[in-house]
Amino acid sequence: MQIKESKFNGIFLGQRGRRTLLLTENLTPGRKFFDEDLINHKGVELRTWNPDRSKLSAAILNRLKSVPIKEGDVILYLGSSYGTTCTYVSDIVKEKGFIFALDFAPRVMRELVFISQVRGNICPVLADANRPETYKDKVSKADVLYIDVAQRNQAEILIKNAKLFLKDKGYAFFAIKARSVDVTKSPEKVFQEEINTLLKNGFKLIDKVNLRPYQKDHVMVLVQKN
Numbered sequence: 001m002q003i004k005e006s007k008f009n010g011i012f013l014g015q016r017g018r019r020t021l022l023l024t025e026n027l028t029p030g031r032k033f034f035d036e037d038l039i040n041h042k043g044v045e046l047r048t049w050n051p052d053r054s055k056l057s058a059a060i061l062n063r064l065k066s067v068p069i070k071e072g073d074v075i076l077y078l079g080s081s082y083g084t085t086c087t088y089v090s091d092i093v094k095e096k097g098f099i100f101a102l103d104f105a106p107r108v109m110r111e112l113v114f115i116s117q118v119r120g121n122i123c124p125v126l127a128d129a130n131r132p133e134t135y136k137d138k139v140s141k142a143d144v145l146y147i148d149v150a151q152r153n154q155a156e157i158l159i160k161n162a163k164l165f166l167k168d169k170g171y172a173f174f175a176i177k178a179r180s181v182d183v184t185k186s187p188e189k190v191f192q193e194e195i196n197t198l199l200k201n202g203f204k205l206i207d208k209v210n211l212r213p214y215q216k217d218h219v220m221v222l223v224q225k226n
């Protein structure tokens with residue numbers, strides 16, 4: 001595979017035949033957590049990042065114009081699930097960074113606890129993202145908010161968490177699954193309404209990309225807090 005650095009911090013591009021892949025530098029060399037391949041590149045171990053399993057990978061491959069996550073950043077990740085995307089963000093922010101990985105499902109949190117024992121920059125938080133006041137003493141201010149909760153009121157969840165935890169000028173990645181918001185409306189209408197809600201609440205739209213063919217009726221929206 002031919003590998004080169006991408007224009008984004010800590011993210012590499014690999015070419016396997018006609019297929020372009022993303023990779024990150026493995027924070028825990030020799031260990032993998034999912035079905036990724038580990039590849040040695042100039043003495044550094046890289047992990048392949050599957051766009052079918054991570055909306056952030058899908059968004060980057062679909063040319064999201066900015067990925068404002070860098071080494072040392074603090075991330076509040078809402079809807080971490082088993083931690084697939086979280087582990088890649090953990091690679092990008094490296095040891096100096098930190099991720100508060102929040103989910104309300106005990107089953108997935110259990111897996112994330114095992115991962116966090118190996119990856120010291122992930123802190124699992126078992127909580128309901130609808131109730132940020134219940135974890136305000138456990139979570140610090142974040143450079144980046146990442147939200148992928150697939151809930152009807154996900155824009156509201158983003159706004160109230162950003163108010164409490166996102167630094168001024170901080171960025172929020174917002175994965176929108178149209179069918180989770182309203183099955184009766186067209187996906188495009190749902191996406192626009194969700195974005196309008198953020199704009200009315202003081203966010204600036206940086207980019208929006210559709211996640212086809214990796215995810216049906218999903219977009220990744222990147223906004224900045226004013």
Ligand SMILES: C[S@@+](CC[C@H](N)C(=O)[O-])C[C@H]1O[C@@H](n2cnc3c(N)ncnc32)[C@H](O)[C@@H]1O
Nearest residue numbers: 079080081084085103104105128129130148149
């Ligand atoms: C689509 S999955 C997230 C996948 C994950 N972001 C990834 O890329 O690996 C959505 C997750 O959000 C969690 N979730 C949904 N509503 C939530 C809430 N109100 N508070 C916390 N977690 C929530 C679910 O338990 C589920 O694990």
